[in-house]
Amino acid sequence: MALLQIAEPGEATAPHQHRLAVGIDLGTTNSLVATVKSGAAEVLVNHDGDPLLPSVVRYGKDGRVVVGHAARAAQAEDPENTIVSVKRFMGRGIADVAKYGTLPYRFVDAPGMVKIETAAGVKSPVDVSAEILKVLRKLAEESLGGELVGAVITVPAYFDDSQRQATRDAARLAGINVLRLLNEPTAAAVAYGLDNASEGTFAVFDLGGGTFDISILRLTKGIFEVLSTNGDSSLGGDDFDQAIGAHWRNAYGIAAADHRDTRRLLMKAREVKERLTTQEIVEAVLPLSYGQEFRLKLSRQEFHTMTAPLVQRTLQPVRKALRDANLSVTDIDGVVMVGGATRMPHVQKAIAEFFGKSPLNNLDPDKVVALGAAIQANVLAGNRAADDLLLLDVLPLSLGLETMGGLTEKVIPRNSTIPIARAQEFTTFKDGQTAMAIHVVQGERELVKDCRSLARFELRGIPPMVAGAARIQVLFQVDADGLLSVSAREALSGVETRVEVKPSYGLSDAEIAEMLKASFSHADEDVQARALFEQRVEAARMIEALQAALNKDGDTLLADDERVGIETAMMALMQVAAGEDHRAIKECIAALSSATEDFAERRMDRSIADALRGRKLEDVKIS
Amino acid sequence: MSPDFTKNHFELFALPVSFDIDTQALERAYRDLLREVHPDRFAAASDAEKRLAAQWSTRANEGYQTLKSPLKRGRYFLRINGIDTEEESNTAMPMDFLQQQMEWREAVVEARSGHDGARLDSLAAQRGDEENLMFEQLRQQLSASATLGAARLTVRKLRFLEKLGEEIGDAIEALAA
Numbered sequence: 001m002a003l004l005q006i007a008e009p010g011e012a013t014a015p016h017q018h019r020l021a022v023g024i025d026l027g028t029t030n031s032l033v034a035t036v037k038s039g040a041a042e043v044l045v046n047h048d049g050d051p052l053l054p055s056v057v058r059y060g061k062d063g064r065v066v067v068g069h070a071a072r073a074a075q076a077e078d079p080e081n082t083i084v085s086v087k088r089f090m091g092r093g094i095a096d097v098a099k100y101g102t103l104p105y106r107f108v109d110a111p112g113m114v115k116i117e118t119a120a121g122v123k124s125p126v127d128v129s130a131e132i133l134k135v136l137r138k139l140a141e142e143s144l145g146g147e148l149v150g151a152v153i154t155v156p157a158y159f160d161d162s163q164r165q166a167t168r169d170a171a172r173l174a175g176i177n178v179l180r181l182l183n184e185p186t187a188a189a190v191a192y193g194l195d196n197a198s199e200g201t202f203a204v205f206d207l208g209g210g211t212f213d214i215s216i217l218r219l220t221k222g223i224f225e226v227l228s229t230n231g232d233s234s235l236g237g238d239d240f241d242q243a244i245g246a247h248w249r250n251a252y253g254i255a256a257a258d259h260r261d262t263r264r265l266l267m268k269a270r271e272v273k274e275r276l277t278t279q280e281i282v283e284a285v286l287p288l289s290y291g292q293e294f295r296l297k298l299s300r301q302e303f304h305t306m307t308a309p310l311v312q313r314t315l316q317p318v319r320k321a322l323r324d325a326n327l328s329v330t331d332i333d334g335v336v337m338v339g340g341a342t343r344m345p346h347v348q349k350a351i352a353e354f355f356g357k358s359p360l361n362n363l364d365p366d367k368v369v370a371l372g373a374a375i376q377a378n379v380l381a382g383n384r385a386a387d388d389l390l391l392l393d394v395l396p397l398s399l400g401l402e403t404m405g406g407l408t409e410k411v412i413p414r415n416s417t418i419p420i421a422r423a424q425e426f427t428t429f430k431d432g433q434t435a436m437a438i439h440v441v442q443g444e445r446e447l448v449k450d451c452r453s454l455a456r457f458e459l460r461g462i463p464p465m466v467a468g469a470a471r472i473q474v475l476f477q478v479d480a481d482g483l484l485s486v487s488a489r490e491a492l493s494g495v496e497t498r499v500e501v502k503p504s505y506g507l508s509d510a511e512i513a514e515m516l517k518a519s520f521s522h523a524d525e526d527v528q529a530r531a532l533f534e535q536r537v538e539a540a541r542m543i544e545a546l547q548a549a550l551n552k553d554g555d556t557l558l559a560d561d562e563r564v565g566i567e568t569a570m571m572a573l574m575q576v577a578a579g580e581d582h583r584a585i586k587e588c589i590a591a592l593s594s595a596t597e598d599f600a601e602r603r604m605d606r607s608i609a610d611a612l613r614g615r616k617l618e619d620v621k622i623s
Numbered sequence: 624m625s626p627d628f629t630k631n632h633f634e635l636f637a638l639p640v641s642f643d644i645d646t647q648a649l650e651r652a653y654r655d656l657l658r659e660v661h662p663d664r665f666a667a668a669s670d671a672e673k674r675l676a677a678q679w680s681t682r683a684n685e686g687y688q689t690l691k692s693p694l695k696r697g698r699y700f701l702r703i704n705g706i707d708t709e710e711e712s713n714t715a716m717p718m719d720f721l722q723q724q725m726e727w728r729e730a731v732v733e734a735r736s737g738h739d740g741a742r743l744d745s746l747a748a749q750r751g752d753e754e755n756l757m758f759e760q761l762r763q764q765l766s767a768s769a770t771l772g773a774a775r776l777t778v779r780k781l782r783f784l785e786k787l788g789e790e791i792g793d794a795i796e797a798l799a800a
Binding site for chain 2: 183221316323379419477479542592594596604607608
């Protein structure tokens with residue numbers, strides 16, 4: 001692919017090439033990739049014209065990996081090595097997966113996330129998800145004819161920090177630069193909001209294969225503000241399949257002899273569930289491994305009755321979300337349904353009844369999330385100004401700390417708009433204490449054991465003092481992706497204490513580095529080429545943005561010598577970027593960033609003052 | 624340097640420093656500010672700009688969330704006037720107030736175990752009315768420096784009422800499930 005063209009300083013900014021960026025819906029059942037082409041978002045299709053990639057990965061003894069339809073077709077023959085719905089295991093431990101019912105996998109209780117033993121070795125859910133992402137990345141790059149600058153990857157709004165980190169790690173393994181982790185309901189709202197050009201308060205009801213989200217959003221003048229979000233990250237269409245399977249086992253006395261039978265039973269349940277959307281009664285034949293055949297029957301009525309509790313389970317988070325947003329059902333202007341599972345008639349009926357209105361579903365519930373993500377990716381990659389599209393999302397679950405007696409103290413409450421930061425002060429307990437352990441948890445419950453353990457942070461390097469004298473300020477920051485980072489300093493001495501993170505369910509940086517190494521077959525070359533490409537893109541992006549800034553504000557905000565200094569640094573970067581040394585480019589980028597910090601601050605201060613100056617005049621007029 | 628932390632939340636949004644605010648003006652100012660500083664606008668910018676954007680957005684979110692909630696705003700207003708509401712450290716409350724709270728709590732527990740949704744709704748309405756009265760009192764107390772000290776107790780009472788509101792909400796939800 002041709003390098004992005006870089007303008008000479010002083011010239012009018014060269015028209016930039018369209019940066020290739022995509023939105024990826026990494027779903028429980030199916031995954032999709034979409035992009036914005038000629039101003040419109042569209043889902044990319046594979047060679048067979050298929051927009052959906054089944055989120056199924058099969059591992060072979062020879063190390064072969066098969067992803068998609070072919071893998072799904074093999075799930076009944078080879079259930080132990082064909083991983084279906086891996087999203088349900090991301091960031092989860094062995095106790096979590098036990099709740100999903102009978103599954104054919106050989107789980108390994110690993111200290112981080114649960115792992116799965118396959119014919120190709122022990123695999124983490126991060127590995128499995130990365131295989132799916134690799135296929136999507138390849139499809140996108142072939143379709144669009146170039147390397148991707150980045151992708152927006154969607155996650156359920158109710159995913160906690162561990163689940164989000166795991167998703168980001170999977171993208172890293174797949175060689176994808178994550179522009180943003182975007183919440184699925186918000187993505188859907190973007191696709192609908194821009195499509196219908198509406199303003200108002202909307203509820204997005206997203207029931208996927210394995211996760212359920214409800215988000216309440218307010219749309220005003222291109223700003224999508226999430227008011228509240230709630231959900232259940234272990235409730236989805238798969239559970240409806242399990243319910244049918246359990247019913248049949250009981251009603252027909254089916255004893256699954258082995259994993260293949262378990263898988264066959266679930267597949268049949270899914271097939272029948274889908275057919276019941278359009279048929280009142282469905283009959284099916286289930287052949288089992290020992291030549292036994294069961295003639296099964298299920299009526300829509302029976303299905304609705306047996307899964308009514310599951311549907312009820314979705315309404316509880318909806319009520320909570322409305323409460324948190326301080327709204328009642330009548331305040332909702334429209335309901336959007338997302339996810340294949342919302343095709344079930346009794347789900348649609350329950351939602352329509354609850355909200356007192358018919359849901360909007362003119363967009364394909366399978367594609368809407370990917371489309372929204374593509375639109376956001378287009379903005380974040382720099383192809384389109386963010387002026388008419390701003391997404392204000394929230395932290396879905398409270399972040400807290402473990403305090404005395406196994407209790408939690410909330411530090412950042414749920415539904416706080418992100419990015420957000422909170423400082424908490426601690427002191428030492430013993431004379432001369434130089435380290436401290438902080439346990440961060442996520443969840444709404446009072447007891448630590450009922451919340452999700454995120455990580456233990458060890459602060460080291462506290463200057464020795466009398467007990468109770470140290471003032472250790474711990475800063476919790478949640479970024480726009482909903483990810484937490486922690487930093488700390490001792491206030492009296494100003495010493496930055498080192499913070500070592502031991503994620504409870506994630507992968508350490510060292511593990512990721514190992515996995516990355518292992519995944520490259522032409523190890524060195526690929527890594528080098530990738531790194532060079534990324535640094536060049538970064539350099540070009542920076543130079544272009546800086547050139548535009550100089551053109552706009554250089555005369556008014558910079559002294560002559562300051563401007564010359566910046567332009568010299570820019571030229572230096574251009575030269576280095578034309579070379580082959582990616583590390584040198586990275587250093588030069590850092591140097592240019594430093595050199596332009598003051599300029600950036602002055603520009604930000606000015607734009608804020610301009611934006612708010614309008615406010616002051618208005619207030620004066622009114623009073 | 625970076626976000627001007629010497630400004631208080633009111634000043635950040637160019638609002639007069641008073642408990643009574645024009646909520647629409649707050650919304651507009653918040654959105655206008657975020658449009659300039661949100662990280663999404665700087666996804667393709669330098670590290671320095673990204674950092675600034677994160678800092679400014681965090682500042683904007685913090686300020687907005689504080690001023691949007693009347694209780695948080697009241698507490699904050701007292702704080703910038705040098706008055707600490709002592710909600711954590713000082714647990715002393717007037718006897719009659721505590722008694723009423725206990726009665727209410729008992730009524731909630733009873734209504735919940737008796738599956739009496741109507742009673743819960745009526746308790747919710749009562750609580751809401753009491754809260755409105757108290758906010759009116761807070762407004763008045765915060766409008767004159769002589770009464771700022773007295774406002775501390777009002778804020779503490781309002782916090783109790785807020786928690787009671789959550790309990791009633793939980794109970795109503797438990798019955799709906």
